[in-house]
Amino acid sequence: MPAFAARRHSPSSDPTSETRVAVTPRKNRLRSDPDAAIASPLRKSPRLCKEGSPNSSPKIEVIRKCLKSSLNLSGSPEKKQLSEDFVERQTWDPREETQLRAVNEALHLSTAPPNVVCRENEQNRILDFCKKCVKEEKAGSLYVCGCPGTGKTLSMEKVKVMLVDWANKEGVQPPDVLSINCTTLANMSEIFSKILGQTHSGKKPSPSTSSLQQLQKLYSQHTPGMKMILVVADELDYLITKDRAVLHDLFMLTTMPFSRCILLGVANAIDLADRFIPKLQSLNCKPMVITFCAYSKDQIINILQERLKALPYTVFQPQALELCARKVAAASGDMRKALAVCRSAIEMLIGESMLSSVDGTDDQQKPAANNMTSNQVRIHHVAAALSKVYKSPVIDTIISLPQHQQIILCSAVKLFREGKKGTTLGELNKYYVDVCKSTMIPPVGILELSSMCRVLDDQGILKLGQSREDKLRRVTLNVDGADIVFALQGVRFFRNCLK
Amino acid sequence: MGVENPAEVAKFIIRSRIADPLFVYSYFSQLPDSNYSKLKYIISSSVTEACNNSVLLLGPRGCGKTAVLELVLEDLLKEHPDMISVVKLNGLLHSDNNCALKEIARQVCMEHQLQFSKMASFDENSKFLLSILRECGLAHKTIVFVLEEFDLFTEGKQRLLYSLLDAMQSVLSQAVVVGVSCRLDADQLLEKRVRSRFSHRKLLFLSSPGEDFHRLAEHILLLPTDSRLPNDFRASFNEKLLNILAGEEFKRVVDQLCYSDSTVSHLLRFLFCAVCHMDLSSGSLSIKNFKSALPSIQRQPKQEALKDCSILQLHLLVCMKRLEVKEVELCNFNSIMKEYKRIRDSFETVDYYARNICLRAFEHLLQRGLVSFQDSRGQGQSAEFRPVKLLISWHELQQGLQSFPSCPTILHKLMAREG
Numbered sequence: 012m013p014a015f016a017a018r019r020h021s022p023s024s025d026p027t028s029e030t031r032v033a034v035t036p037r038k039n040r041l042r043s044d045p046d047a048a049i050a051s052p053l054r055k056s057p058r059l060c061k062e063g064s065p066n067s068s069p070k071i072e073v074i075r076k077c078l079k080s081s082l083n084l085s086g087s088p089e090k091k092q093l094s095e096d097f098v099e100r101q102t103w104d105p106r107e108e109t110q111l112r113a114v115n116e117a118l119h120l121s122t123a124p125p126n127v128v129c130r131e132n133e134q135n136r137i138l139d140f141c142k143k144c145v146k147e148e149k150a151g152s153l154y155v156c157g158c159p160g161t162g163k164t165l166s167m168e169k170v171k172v173m174l175v176d177w178a179n180k181e182g183v184q185p186p187d188v189l190s191i192n193c194t195t196l197a198n199m200s201e202i203f204s205k206i207l208g209q210t211h212s213g214k215k216p217s218p219s220t221s222s223l224q225q226l227q228k229l230y231s232q233h234t235p236g237m238k239m240i241l242v243v244a245d246e247l248d249y250l251i252t253k254d255r256a257v258l259h260d261l262f263m264l265t266t267m268p269f270s271r272c273i274l275l276g277v278a279n280a281i282d283l284a285d286r287f288i289p290k291l292q293s294l295n296c297k298p299m300v301i302t303f304c305a306y307s308k309d310q311i312i313n314i315l316q317e318r319l320k321a322l323p324y325t326v327f328q329p330q331a332l333e334l335c336a337r338k339v340a341a342a343s344g345d346m347r348k349a350l351a352v353c354r355s356a357i358e359m360l361i362g363e364s365m366l367s368s369v370d371g372t373d374d375q376q377k378p379a380a381n382n383m384t385s386n387q388v389r390i391h392h393v394a395a396a397l398s399k400v401y402k403s404p405v406i407d408t409i410i411s412l413p414q415h416q417q418i419i420l421c422s423a424v425k426l427f428r429e430g431k432k433g434t435t436l437g438e439l440n441k442y443y444v445d446v447c448k449s450t451m452i453p454p455v456g457i458l459e460l461s462s463m464c465r466v467l468d469d470q471g472i473l474k475l476g477q478s479r480e481d482k483l484r485r486v487t488l489n490v491d492g493a494d495i496v497f498a499l500q501g502v503r504f505f506r507n508c509l510k
Numbered sequence: 511m512g513v514e515n516p517a518e519v520a521k522f523i524i525r526s527r528i529a530d531p532l533f534v535y536s537y538f539s540q541l542p543d544s545n546y547s548k549l550k551y552i553i554s555s556s557v558t559e560a561c562n563n564s565v566l567l568l569g570p571r572g573c574g575k576t577a578v579l580e581l582v583l584e585d586l587l588k589e590h591p592d593m594i595s596v597v598k599l600n601g602l603l604h605s606d607n608n609c610a611l612k613e614i615a616r617q618v619c620m621e622h623q624l625q626f627s628k629m630a631s632f633d634e635n636s637k638f639l640l641s642i643l644r645e646c647g648l649a650h651k652t653i654v655f656v657l658e659e660f661d662l663f664t665e666g667k668q669r670l671l672y673s674l675l676d677a678m679q680s681v682l683s684q685a686v687v688v689g690v691s692c693r694l695d696a697d698q699l700l701e702k703r704v705r706s707r708f709s710h711r712k713l714l715f716l717s718s719p720g721e722d723f724h725r726l727a728e729h730i731l732l733l734p735t736d737s738r739l740p741n742d743f744r745a746s747f748n749e750k751l752l753n754i755l756a757g758e759e760f761k762r763v764v765d766q767l768c769y770s771d772s773t774v775s776h777l778l779r780f781l782f783c784a785v786c787h788m789d790l791s792s793g794s795l796s797i798k799n800f801k802s803a804l805p806s807i808q809r810q811p812k813q814e815a816l817k818d819c820s821i822l823q824l825h826l827l828v829c830m831k832r833l834e835v836k837e838v839e840l841c842n843f844n845s846i847m848k849e850y851k852r853i854r855d856s857f858e859t860v861d862y863y864a865r866n867i868c869l870r871a872f873e874h875l876l877q878r879g880l881v882s883f884q885d886s887r888g889q890g891q892s893a894e895f896r897p898v899k900l901l902i903s904w905h906e907l908q909q910g911l912q913s914f915p916s917c918p919t920i921l922h923k924l925m926a927r928e929g
Contacts, residue, residue, distance in 0.1 A: 092813060119561050121681045121711075159706035184738055192676070194669050197632045233689075248704070249667070279703060329645050351709050357552075400710045404694050412715040412773040455770060456810060456906050463770060470570055471693040473650075 102386050103324035106364060111357075114326055117318050118353050127169055128317050129310040130162050133301055137170050138177075140299060141273060145174070145183055145239055150298075151228075152262050152272035154247075154284050155277045160345030163277050166303075167243050170275075174241065185237035186273065193249040199257040202250070206264075206272065207356030210240055221431060223260055231269040239271050247278040257288050262288055266296040274298070303342025311336035314346060315353065331356065331393040338397050348400065355396035356388045365390075404489050408470065409498035416463050420472065421505050422446045424492045436461055436475075437482035450504055457482065516743045517793040520733055521785060527730050528782045531577040532584070534774070538574070539581060543711045549688075549721045550582045552711065556686045557590055557652045562678035565709050566660065568694055569715025572775030575690050595621050595646070600661030603886040605783055607669045611635040614655075618642050636673065643683035653685045654790075660689035664699040671700065675707040700896040717772045723764055726774075727755055730781060731795070743793065750794045763800050767807065780807050812902045815878050816910035821918065822897065824872045824911065825850060827880065828924050830900050831907060843872055843894040857920055869894065 103110050116122055127134065137153065144151045155163050171188050178185035189209045203223035210229070220228075244250075250257045265274050275297070276283075284291065284298055284393060292295045306314070315332055335356070339349040364386075409420065422442040426434055440457055447454035454461075461481050468475040477486035488495075499505035515577050527533050538716040547912065549565065567575040587594055597617045604610040612628075615635050619626035628636070639780035640733045646653055653672060657663055663671055677683050689696065697705060731751055733744045756758055767780055790797050819827075829849040847868060854860045863871075873893060875881045882899040902910075908925055911917050 067619075115555075115559055120707075121562060123681070159703040165908060194672050195633075195636055195675075234814075345706050347706050348710065351711075355711070401714070404712060404714045407714060407716060408570075408694055411772075412772055413717075413768055413769045415638075418852050452769070454905065456812065457903050458811070459770060466570060466771075469692045471695045 012460075019043060050180060051429045054356070102387060103322075103326060105367075111361070113322060114319075115354065116356060117213075117317075117322060118350050118357070120350055122318075123165065123168070124314075124318055125167055128313050128315060130166050130303070133303055134166050134170055134173075134302055137275070139167070139171055141170065141174050141241065141275075143243065145178060145186055148239065150265040150267070150272050150274075152274040152276070152298035154300045155275065155303065156234045156279065156281050156283065157304050158344060159279060159411060160343070161305055163302040163303050164245060165243065167245075167275065167277065170221070171241070171243065176306060184238060186241045188243070189244045190245070192245045194246050196249070199250055199252060202244070202257070202261065206240065208235070210271075211224045227265060227267065230264060230270040231449040232273070233269050237271050239273060241273045242292065243275045243277070245277045245373050245495070247276040248280060248283065251287055259288050259290060260492065261295075262291055263289060264297060266291075266294060272277070289439070302447045305348075306340060306346055308333070308340040311340055311344075311346065311349050318405040321323040325387055326357070327353070327388045327393075328390065331388050331390045333391055335393045335397065336463065338401075343403065351389075352393065352400055355399060356392040356453055359392040359395050360386075360388050389439050394434070405472070405494055406498045409472070409490075409495060410501065414452070417502075417505065418446055418452070419443055419460070419467065421499060421508055423473070423486065423488055424509060427488060427492060433476075433485050433487040435482060436486055438466065438486045439486050441484075446508060515786070516739050517790045519737070519739055520743075520854045521731065521788055523737055523890055524731055524785050528778055528785070529572075530626060532581055533727075535574055535577045535581050536729065537726055538578060540583075541805065546578050547716055548713055549566045550585065553582060553654065553686055553688075554570065554586055554589070556684075557586065557593055560647075560650065560652075560684050561686055562683065562690070564678065564710070565673060565713060566691065566697060566708075566711050567906070568691055568696060569714065570717065571692050571775035572586040573715045575715050576658065576681075576772050579688060579690065581914070583654065586595050592651065594652050594654060596656060598656045599658070599663075601657065601659030605662045605665060607667075608632050608635075610670045611639060614619065618653075620741055624645065640677060643685060645678050647682045647684040647799060651684070655685060655687045655688045657687065660691035661693040661696045663701055664696070668701050668704050671704050672707075675704060679707060686751065719773060723777055724755060726777070727781065727824050728752070729905060731755075731785075747794045750796075752796065752801060754797050754800070757877075758798065759797050760800060763797075763804055767804060770808070775872065776807075780804070812880070813910050813913070815880055816902070816907070817914065818878075819875075819880075819914075820871065821916075822861075822868065822919055823898070824876055824914070825853075825860070826872060826875060826899070827902070829853065829929075830881065830898075831904060834900060834923065838898055841899070842897050845867070853920075853924070859918070859920055 034403075082362060088429075109163070116242075133155075137155070140151065155167070157163055167190075171190070175185045175188070186208055189206065193202070200221065200223060202407055203226055206224045207226055210226075244261070249260070250261070262274065262276075264270055265272050280286070280303060281300075284300060312332055315327075315336070316396060319326055319449055335349060335352050339345065341351065342348070379484075382507060409417070412420070419439070422445070423434075425446070426439065426442050436457075440460055443460060444454045454460075458481075461484075464475055464486065467473040472488075472490055474487045474489045478484040496509050499509065512527050535546070538544045541547070545567075549567070552563055552565050553570070567579065581595070583596060595618070597614055599610055599613060604613050611632060612630070612635055615630065615638050616626050618624070643653065666897075672689055674685075678685050679689065693699070695709060697710070700708060728751075732748050733739060737744070763789075767777070780800075781802055783806050784795065784799045785800050787799040789799070807925050812847070816824075826846060829846050830841065833845060833849055838845060847865065854862060873879075876883075876893070876898075880900070880902055881898050882901055904925075911921055911925060
């Protein structure tokens with residue numbers, strides 16, 4: 012099973028995991044040297060804990076301080092190693108600051124996890140491709156695609172490191188690595204000057220020939236001993252122009268006879284290669300395409316568990332984690348969203364515990380209540396966090412709109428029920444006056460009506476067109492009529508009106 | 511001297527309070543579950559835990575989003591001096607990527623007293639942004655990016671948003687991005703990769719009048735104990751005020767005020783007007799002040815214009831309305847005169863006025879803005895032949911006629927018949 016297998020690998024890749032973990036610094040230290048391997052004792056994997064004495068490890072001290080029930084502490088590291096689920100772990104106190112910080116760090120987007128789970132297959136494929144290119148000293152191109160939040164950039168970082176390590180181990184000359192994010196390019200052809208700058212730092216691009224031409228000249232003649240260069244181009248679709256010249260030239264660079272460039276392009280569109288560079292197909296040098304599929308429910312659960320594994324206490328109930336994974340996998344399969352939902356759920360838990368302490372419940376009175384489950388994130392926290400993320404604020408806003416604006420929306424819904432898609436402000440005014448008359452509320456004049464419609468347009472509920480005359484401006488609904496009916500159903504007048 | 515002075519001082523105190531948004535919104539900071547406390551928790555936890563965050567503030571215009579944000583930032587600057595630096599961008603000015611980067615560089619340079627060069631290129635500015643994020647991360651300083659009119663940043667390729675949100679994904683930077691927008695679907699306007707990097711935290715500023723307004727009014731209008739007013743004056747002022755605020759009439763006034771607009775800024779304008787109407791001789795606010803403030807907030811400019819019309823002008827307006835109801839295609843002064851003549855012939859009670867007097871009355875109507883020419887062509891023609899349109903609706907005209915003193919009944923009959 013993937014989770015177990017990853018744990019077995021962790022001692023062998025210890026130095027890398029330590030360095031990776033050390034990049035996330037402790038809060039009270041200045042981050043003056045992010046690349047040094049600072050041994051942060053708080054982040055040791057459970058296996059390592061076993062070697063050291065459990066009583067002296069600072070992590071155990073923290074747990075001991077906040078535990079109110081008596082558990083067998085010396086037996087816990089072994090138990091952690093054997094059990095792969097949350098069965099025998101200790102509980103945590105959400106009010107304890109260091110613990111909270113550790114949990115938030117484990118779930119934060121910027122923390123790169125030490126092991127990238129669920130993407131080993133894709134990573135191995137990319138790595139094999141790069142190894143082949145480096146060994147044979149041939150150029151090649153690869154295209155990585157997938158929805159946002161599926162681990163593409165993370166995998167690329169890992170592949171870069173692994174490739175350099177492998178090259179050093181094999182004794183092959185490691186390639187130069189150049190990572191470009193195409194959104195930072197001021198203009199498209201800058202990418203070529205960057206590549207040129209990387210390969211030949213001595214040469215300056217002469218004014219008569221562009222960097223692209225120089226590169227083409229360079230790659231069309233045999234230069235012995237030139238290093239391979241690995242170019243990782245992120246967000247490749249920013250390079251798409253109308254005539255698709257830049258993208259085409261970039262991929263063509265790898266097809267030149269003496270090219271030394273391995274190109275890894277990353278983007279969201281699956282068919283970028285087919286749609287935008289069809290000529291490559293005819294030249295029989297289409298890039299290899301690796302698709303990063305959206306995460307499934309099991310994969311999301313795995314990744315979250317992997318992140319939370321380093322903590323000695325259970326934060327989430329397993330059902331809560333599963334609910335989060337199911338919902339996110341069904342919606343988009345985006346890992347970032349899952350992490351955001353988890354963090355939001357923790358905040359709900361904290362808010363709840365703060366409110367309960369504000370209500371005056373004494374800590375001494377309920378030591379027994381601080382059992383396993385009361386401090387974990389439960390399903391209703393995750394459900395509340397999910398609704399906050401996925402619910403649109405439209406319904407709440409409509410409910411809290413002032414009365415006249417609600418009447419305007421009601422008359423708009425009635426008007427558009429008859430099949431029309433848009434109307435003018437004058438027509439809307441007539442309907443509005445009718446609705447007002449049926450309830451004895453004095454209607455406001457057209458000027459104020461038009462300013463209220465403008466307020467609704469600002470908020471994105473209506474859409475107002477432009478016209479010379481106020482009365483002739485086109486009005487369309489920007490939200491679903493059913494949403495408005497649902498939001499207004501609490502008021503009897505609107506219920507009757509919209510029946 | 512005696513009673514005038516405390517009342518003037520009281521008026522001054524209250525007016526200066528209403529005009530100070532920080533004071534007004536400090537009321538909201540005392541509520542436990544308000545947006546103020548949520549926003550403060552988000553930003554302060556990012557500062558103390560050194561993690562990156564992004565949040566979106568949504569709500570209609572005038573409901574206090576920027577004011578609450580300012581309040582939170584001010585409080586946090588007091589609590590953690592030197593750990594926060596703020597960069598403010600506005601979507602109306604800086605939606606272009608180059609412009610925005612230049613502005614960020616300028617603000618950061620100004621704050622840290624670095625040299626800013628106007629000639630820096632786009633590349634240099636973006637490198638500067640990344641390096642400043644890194645340096646501030648190393649120095650434990652959080653940069654708060656405030657993006658007002660967030661929905662205007664989402665036009666075009668959204669490069670700025672992408673680079674800011676992407677920079678926040680790295681461990682080395684420590685930043686909070688706060689977007690302020692009045693569009694409810696502002697996060698749907700983001701591209702999918704920008705939306706994926708955004709943390710989906712949304713704070714909704716809903717304006718709920720009634721309860722809240724009562725307490726807000728008390729917070730603003732009750733005189734403080736540390737002012738230099740005499741104690742008995744202050745006590746009697748506050749007592750009378752509490753009586754008014756608890757009364758039924760005040761509730762009715764507030765309900766009517768909130769029918770069309772219930773945002774906080776609208777209510778503040780109403781309070782300011784009411785305080786300005788305060789009678790200095792009586793020395794306290796009365797319900798009359800609130801009632802007289804209501805029409806000055808909910809002005810009807812067309813009604814005010816109608817009030818000053820002469821009877822002849824009212825006749826002309828009613829004739830125009832009849833023509834409109836009959837859907838006559840060409841409505842100009844000549845056709846109005848024909849209709850006027852027809853009415854004169856059918857109802858003998860209508861007075862007779864010469865044509866040039868009618869023309870002068872008509873020109874006054876044009877100047878007052880109750881009628882206007884249909885289009886701006888034909889400037890050379892005289893006012894008699896150019897087509898005109900009414901700028902006042904049937905309902906407003908009827909209301910104006912009803913409130914007009916000494917309006918001839920014939921006009922009511924004419925209006926009622928067609929309506």
